[in-house]
Amino acid sequence: MDIRWLQDFLTVAETGNFTRAAQLRNVSQAAFSRRIKSLELWLGAALIDRTSFPTRLTPDGELFASEPPRSSPRSQRPNRASPTRSCRDEIRFELPFPTRSSQDGCLSGGTPGPKKAWAGVLWSVESGNVHEIVPALVTGNIDLLICYETVHAPIILPSDRYDRISIGKELFAPYASSTSVAQKRSVFPGRKGAPLPLLMYSKNAIFAREVDAIIENAPQKLFGRTVLETETAEVLEAMAAADHGVAWLPECVAKRAPSGVLARVDASDWSNHLGIVAYRDKNTGGAAMERLWSLLSSDKV
Numbered sequence: 001m002d003i004r005w006l007q008d009f010l011t012v013a014e015t016g017n018f019t020r021a022a023q024l025r026n027v028s029q030a031a032f033s034r035r036i037k038s039l040e041l042w043l044g045a046a047l048i049d050r051t052s053f054p055t056r057l058t059p060d061g062e063l064f065a066s067e068p069p070r071s072s073p074r075s076q077r078p079n080r081a082s083p084t085r086s087c088r089d090e091i092r093f094e095l096p097f098p099t100r101s102s103q104d105g106c107l108s109g110g111t112p113g114p115k116k117a118w119a120g121v122l123w124s125v126e127s128g129n130v131h132e133i134v135p136a137l138v139t140g141n142i143d144l145l146i147c148y149e150t151v152h153a154p155i156i157l158p159s160d161r162y163d164r165i166s167i168g169k170e171l172f173a174p175y176a177s178s179t180s181v182a183q184k185r186s187v188f189p190g191r192k193g194a195p196l197p198l199l200m201y202s203k204n205a206i207f208a209r210e211v212d213a214i215i216e217n218a219p220q221k222l223f224g225r226t227v228l229e230t231e232t233a234e235v236l237e238a239m240a241a242a243d244h245g246v247a248w249l250p251e252c253v254a255k256r257a258p259s260g261v262l263a264r265v266d267a268s269d270w271s272n273h274l275g276i277v278a279y280r281d282k283n284t285g286g287a288a289m290e291r292l293w294s295l296l297s298s299d300k301v
Contacts, residue, residue, distance in 0.1 A: 005039035008032060009047060013065040016055050030204070030231055041141045091288050093144035137162075137279060143289055145279040148250070152209040155277070163280050167296055171251040172210060173264050173271035177243040181263040186246050188267040190223035197245030198224040205231040210272065211248045218269050237262070250274060 004025075012021035012032075022032035040047050047061035057065060134155060137145040146167070149155050157164070176186035190196040201208035215222050227245050230236060234256075236247035241257045246265060254262050278296050280289065 002035070002038070005035050005042070008035045009039055009061075010065065012036065012048070012055065013057060013061070018055055030202070038135055041136045041139050044141055091144060091292060092142045093146060137281065140281070140284065143280065143285055144292065147277060147279075148206070148274045149277045150206075150210050150213075150272075150274055152213045153206045155279070157279060161282055163282055163293070165278050165293075165297055166275055167278055168276040169273045170276060171271060172207075172214075172248060172274045173251065173254075174246050174267055175237075175240050175249050175254045175262050175264055176246045177241060178260055178263040180243055180246075181265060186265050188222070188265060188270055189218070189220045192223050194223075196222070196224040197227045199228045199230075199236045199239050199245040199247035200226045201233075201236070201248075202229045202231050207233065207248065210274070214248070214270055214272055220269075222270075 008021065008025055008027075011024055012018055015021045015024065018032065019029055022029040025032060027035075036048060043060075043064070045060040045064075046058050047064055049056050049058050049061075133142070133145055133147060134157075136142045138157075147155065148170070174186075174188070180186045186196060188196070201211060224246075228236070228239055233247075233249055233253045237249055237253050237257060239245065240247040240249070241261045254264070278293075280293060285293075
């Protein structure tokens with residue numbers, strides 16, 4: 001465990017405010033949130049009640065705040081996950097986007113909550129960004145990781161420990177409001193005197209590197225001005241739907257907008273495909289995991 005995680009948690013426990021705690025720790029709020037999440041993954045317990053305002057601790061958070069580890073955190077408070085957990089007929093896995101029907105073909109997960117039955121096993125799904133869900137697999141807090149992967153932002157996990165399979169691909173393209181597209185206000189690559197308003201990913205987001213690569217490799221220069229930066233595709237989808245600019249989105253995220261609100265910008269040179277991959281730890285898992293992995297491998301999910 002990184003001792004900074006503990007210091008971050010104690011700061012938010014004392015202030016009761018994520019923004020103020022991030023300022024006191026001299027980090028961005030996004031980075032601060034990721035570090036708190038990493039601590040929760042390491043402990044195997046939720047410490048912050050994110051459904052309440054103002055911020056408050058969960059019962060586990062209250063207990064941890066009152067008795068934090070003093071010397072060797074890993075030896076005093078080991079990860080609650082263990083290989084034997086995966087031997088049950090139960091699977092926990094994470095996906096990069098919030099909950100939505102799995103029938104839409106999107107990499108959409110669920111939110112922590114009651115377990116559900118599927119393919120003869122119990123499963124529970126959580127969502128998060130890549131910075132959060134990869135450590136969850138490494139620390140043993142999930143059994144299966146399904147995520148996007150590109151050549152510009154590869155996920156590097158040792159092949160001697162983790163199995164990997166490719167299970168599909170998805171279009172990653174620029175979208176704008178249907179009104180903007182119909183009125184030709186989102187025609188690529190824009191003009192020097194009339195730059196396109198761009199809704200962009202912040203630099204630490206996995207899709208930021210993909211957008212940068214698309215722009216760099218395009219046959220023409222893009223004339224645009226950034227009007228918003230954020231880590232999440234969902235925010236960009238909402239802002240594009242509200243006619244605030246052009247955003248690069250996975251196709252399934254764009255399809256979440258109400259029918260007729262968003263339109264793909266006709267710019268094939270400015271699009272790419274994202275790989276969809278699955279990872280599992282070779283050293284954990286039981287019959288349930290084997291059945292699910294077999295389904296993923298045979299493309300019959």
